[in-house]
Amino acid sequence: MKIIVTGTRGIPDILGGVETHCEELFPRIVRKGIDVSLIRRRSYVHDSLTEYRGVKLVDLATPKRKSLEAIIHTFKAILKAKSLHADIVHIHAIGPALVTPLARLLGMKVVFTHHGPDYDRDKWGWAAKTMLKHGERMGVMFANEVIVISEVINDLLVRKYGRRDCHLIYNGVPAPDKVADTDYLKSLGVESHSYVFAMGRFVPEKNFHQLIRAFAALKQQNYKLVLAGDTDFEDDYSKKLKSLAKENGVILTGFIKGTKLHELLTHARCFVLPSSHEGLPIALLEAMSYDLPVIVSNIPANLEVGLAFDCYFQTGNEKQLQEKLQKNLVQDFCPVHYLMDEYNWDRIAEQVVSVYENMF
Template sequence: MKVVVTGTRGIPNILGGVETHCEELFPRITQKGIDITIIRRKSYVHDSFQEYQGVKLVDIETPKKKSLEAVIHTFRAILRAKRLHADIVHIHAIGPALLTPFARLLGMKVVFTHHGPDYNRDKWGFAAKMMLRFGERIGCMFANEVIVISEVINDILVRKYGRKNCHLIHNGVPMPDKIDSIDYLSEIGVESCKYVFAMGRFVPEKNFHQLIRAFAALKQQNYKLVLAGDTDFEDDYSRKLKSLAKENGVILTGFIKGKKLHELLTHAHCFVLPSSHEGLPIALLEAMSYDLPVIVSDIPANLEVGLAFDCYFQTGNEEQLQEKLQKSLAQDFCPVHYSMDEYNWDKIAEQVVSVYENMF
C-alpha cells in the first residue's frame, strides 16, 4: 500500500501542530510496512533530506502566501501522488481538503484528517474563512474516510454535514524526555521552577498578548515568563506581540524543538495555554506529559482533555488568568500526574493503519 501525505508544510523540525502530528505519526506507520511519502512545501524546508525515519520526502515549490499556499501546494501534491501511483492520498486540514474531489477524480482514495475549524482563527479575512468552510464541507462530502482529532470536531461534522462515520483518533504525545541539565536555562537567564512557560505560533487566537499583560500585572520579581515559538508570516500582530514581550521582560526563545524544549518543559513552574481556538492542542498534551501544572482557557477543545476545574479560566478574561497565575506562583512547584494512555502515538498509528486497511 502506498500513501502520499499532503496538507502539512513538512517534517522534520517545522513549526506547527499539524507538522508535529505528522512527524510523530508517519514514521510509526512506515514501521508497519506501509509506503509513506510526505510532500513538503519547499519554502519551509531547511534540510536536504529525501527520507526521514523511513518516510520518503518530496519537496515542491509553493508560493509562500498564507491565502494561497495550502491549496496550490495540495493541487501540485495530488498530481505528484498520481505520478507516484499512490493508492491513498491523506489530506490534513480543511483548507487542503478543497482538493479532495480532484484526488478522487484521478482514481485515488482519500483520507481527510480534520484538525480543527480553522475558519475560527482570527488571522483569516471573510473570503478566506468562506473558503475554509467550503473546504470542510467538500472534505466531508468526498473523502472516503474522515479522521477527527477530538469529539468536539466530530460533533461539528455530525451536526453540520450529517457525517456520522468519522474515526475519532486523538492527537498524541511522545514519552517525555526529562532533562536534569539546566544549561539552556542558564543561557536564557532563568532558574529551574522559576518561570511560567507557554509555546505556540504567534497568531492572534493563541492570545499570548493576554498572557503577557496578565503576567506583567503581577509585577513578579521572583518569576519570569518564557514564550517559545514564532510566526510563519511576520505581520502587524506578531511584530506587536514581540514588542509587547520585550517591553515586559518576557523571554522569547524563538522556535525550538528537541533538547532545549525538553529542558524548558522539565523545569517550568507551570504551563499556560490561553487560546481562543484549538483542535486538540499538542502543546498542552506535551506539558501534561511532563507532569506540569497547567492553566488553560475553557474552550471546548481544552475542556475535552478533562482537567481539574481549577485549571481553567474563562477565555479572554485577563483578570481571571491573572488570578490563576497568582495562585500558582504563590505555591511551591508540585508535579501533577495525568493519564496519557489515549494519547499514545503507537496506538494512534495502529488506528490510522486500520483506517487505511479497511478501505480495500
C-alpha cells in the same frame, strides 16, 4: 499499500501542530510495513533530506503566501500523488481538503484528517474563511474516510453535514524526555521552577498578548515568563506581540525543538495555554506529559482533555488568568500526574493503519 501525505508544510522540525502530528505519526506507520511519502512545501524546508525515519520526502515549490500556499501546494501534490501511483492520499486540515474531489476524480482513495475549524481563527479575513469552510465541506463530503482529532470536531461534522462515520483518533504525545541539565535555562537567565512557560505560533487566537499582560500585572520579581515560538508570516500582530514581550521583560526563545524544549518543559513552574481556538492542542499534551501544572482557557478543545476545574479560566478573561497565575506562584511547586494512555502515538498509528486497511 502506497500512502501519499499532503496538507502539511513538511517534516522534520517545522513549526506547527499538523507538522508535529505528521512527524510523530508517519514514521510509526512506516515501521508497520507501509510505504509512505510526504510532500513538503519547499519554501519551509531547510535541509536536503529525501527520507526521514523511513518516510520518503518529496519537495514541491509553492509560493509562500498566507492565503494561497496551502491550496496551490495541495493541488500540485494531488497531481504528484497520481504520478507516484498512490493508493491513498491522506490530506491534513480543512484548507487542503478543498481539492479532495480532484483526488477522487483521478481515481485515488482519500483519507481526510480534520484538525479543527480553522475558519474560526482570528487571522483570516472573510474570503479566506469562506474558502476554509468550503474546504471542510469538500473534505467531509468527498473523502472516503474522515478522521477527527476530538469529539468536539466529530459533533461539529455530525451537526453540519450529517456524517456519522468519522473515526475519532486523538492527537498524541511522545514519552517525555526529561533533562536534568539546566545549561539552556542559564543561557536564558532563568532557574528551575522560576518561570511560567507557554509555546505556540504567534497568531492572534493563541492570545499570548493576554498572557503577557496578565503576567505583567502580577509585578513579579521572582518569576519570569518564557514564551517559545514564532510566526510563519511576520505581520502587524507578531510585531506588536514581540514588542509587548520586550517591554514587559518576557523571554522569547524563538522556535525550538529537541533538547532545549525538553529542558524548558522539565523545569517550568507551570504551563499556560490561553487560546481562543484549538483542535486538540499538542502543546498542552506535551506539558501534561512532563507533569506540569497547567492553566488553560475553557474552550471546548481544552475542556475535552478533562483537566481539574481549577486548571481552567474563562477564555479572554485576563483578570481571571492573572488570578490563576497568582495562585500557582504563591504555592509550593507540585508536579501533577495525568492519565495519558489515549494520547499514545503507537496506539494512534495502529488506529490510522486500521482505517487504511479497511478501505480495501
